[in-house]
Amino acid sequence: MRGKLLFVTGGLVGYVLGARAGRKRYDQIVAAAQNLWSAPPVQRRVNEARDFALERVGDVPSALLEGGRKLVATVQERATRTTGETDAVPTPARAAEPTESSSVTPSGAAPAATEPK
Secondary structure (H helix, E strand, O other), X not given: OHHHHHHHHHHHHHHHHHXXXXXXXXXXXXXXXXXXXXXXXXXXXXXXXXXXXXXXXXXXXXXXXXXXXXXXXXXXXXXXXXXXXXXXXXXXXXXXXXXXXXXXXXXXXXXXXXXXX
């Protein structure tokens, strides 16, 4: 029990002393990082990168559109080769509308038997 108490006490003392020294070192690191970020050469490169990215953003929609067109053309070409049809994009068949005389409910289950009142 005495060993555990000494271990915990040592841990607490180390934490308090380390926290004081740690905060000072943390403040030094933060100040150095802020000085580096504010340096003119770094800011010049940051501005160049931002300007480059803003110029390229305009190219993205046109590149996506062109890529989409190529993809659709490739899919249609492959579908035409395999089926031999000119309309390569199949259209889904309309589902039959349920009628009143239908014995299946919309959920696909048979209707429950009802007793006359």
